[in-house]
Amino acid sequence: MMKSIVAYRMVNFALTMCLLLVFNGKVLAHGAGDEQIVREKSGPYYVTVWSTSDAGSGDLHFTVAVGDLQENPVLDASVVIKVTPFGSEKAVITQEATTKESANKFRYETDFSSMQTGIYSITLVVSGAAGDGSISFDMEHSYEQYSSSWYMLALLSLIVLGLFGFLLRRKTILNVSTIVH
């Protein structure tokens, strides 16, 4: 009986830690995310692009690192991202990625809000003192892998609430001063 209670509490502790991590992942969606292109040459620049799909809002987030040909970061470029849904070339959405909203000021970031899932063609135009460059690639905006975390979150919340209820039922009156030293 005692062993099962210990096991129950250990499992709950582990799940609570998982819960914290799940929260972390949602709150901190500004991590670099999935690599789309790595150090691809675009005119006089090297470009690396990461993307993140947010299940909650449907946002498609891009993080871009721009470097010159000597591998030094370029911090004053203009980075424009064009997103075109596959098969409907007229519905182009264009946004500028900047360092203003990014945590890492060496990287350019932007969010495309409430995007439908599907395959997109992405074109990146980089303009700066060294000249202009552009690069294109295709990617899938899908957040199935993330949406399951919401169910997980609800399940974990229930378990944690259950744990608190269980612990609060124990009315242990203790003299705390016995353990302060």
Place this chain on the structure above:
Amino acid sequence: MDAELSALLRSWEWRFVVIASVGLSCSVYLNGFTRIRNLRSRSESRDAIGLVPYWRLLSYIVGLLCIVIALLSPVEVLSGQLFFMHMIQHMLLVMCAPPLLLLSNPFPVLLWGLPTKVRNLVAGLFVGKSWLRRLLKRYAGPGMCWIVFVIVYIGWHDPILYEAALSSRVVHDIEHISFFLSSMLFWWHVTGAAPRVHQNLVYGRRITYLLVTVPVNMITGVVITFSREPIYEYYVKIQRPWSLTVMQDQMIGGIIMWIPGSMMLIVAIIVLVVRMMSSDERNSTLRVHQI
């Protein structure tokens, strides 16, 4: 100001979980500190005098600051771009924050900062034959804590695990939590902070405990410093500021791990030696007086 330096100094990430955890633990500690000091002045109990001097409060706050710098500042933001930043972050989480937090003897102070019901609930986990106390007594002895610390410390520097931590936020957080918790367990036996589940180690054993850890840290740092090729592929494809090459970055990271990392252990050894000598002196003076 240099554009790259300016970008570095402005790279902060305000993580809600970290801010909330640090803010909460700071306010609970301050509440407990004030309550214990008020208790002392009311009852003039001598027991509480040694428990909460102001240097303990300072130690706790500096310890929390180390966590803030490690997890919110440019050190965190650029750890995925510069290897040496990542090593500074690890040093803060392993060698600075845990000993400083434990020197403040946080357990009783935090307990006193909690509401009575929660205090009784938490305290109940550490007294008598509670499951947690038995678990700690059985599996968190000095030997086991040392082994866990060394495995975690060296293990996360393995290229496969390290690359996994860099490419996944969740794995990166697990890495930091495991570093911090294993270090807390390791430094717990060095500082002798509450809860005192085991008998406190005598100074000689504490010094030995630290001495055997120095080579572990040193060897890991030396291997990274003198490696002839990049150990972590992730950094090869990343652009670095100040025209740092991947090898220069790796060497600086290795040196940070090797020298300041070992220095923290050596400083702790020196402090323990001084305390051991002064306690020997006190004991011999006491004996002379008794004679």
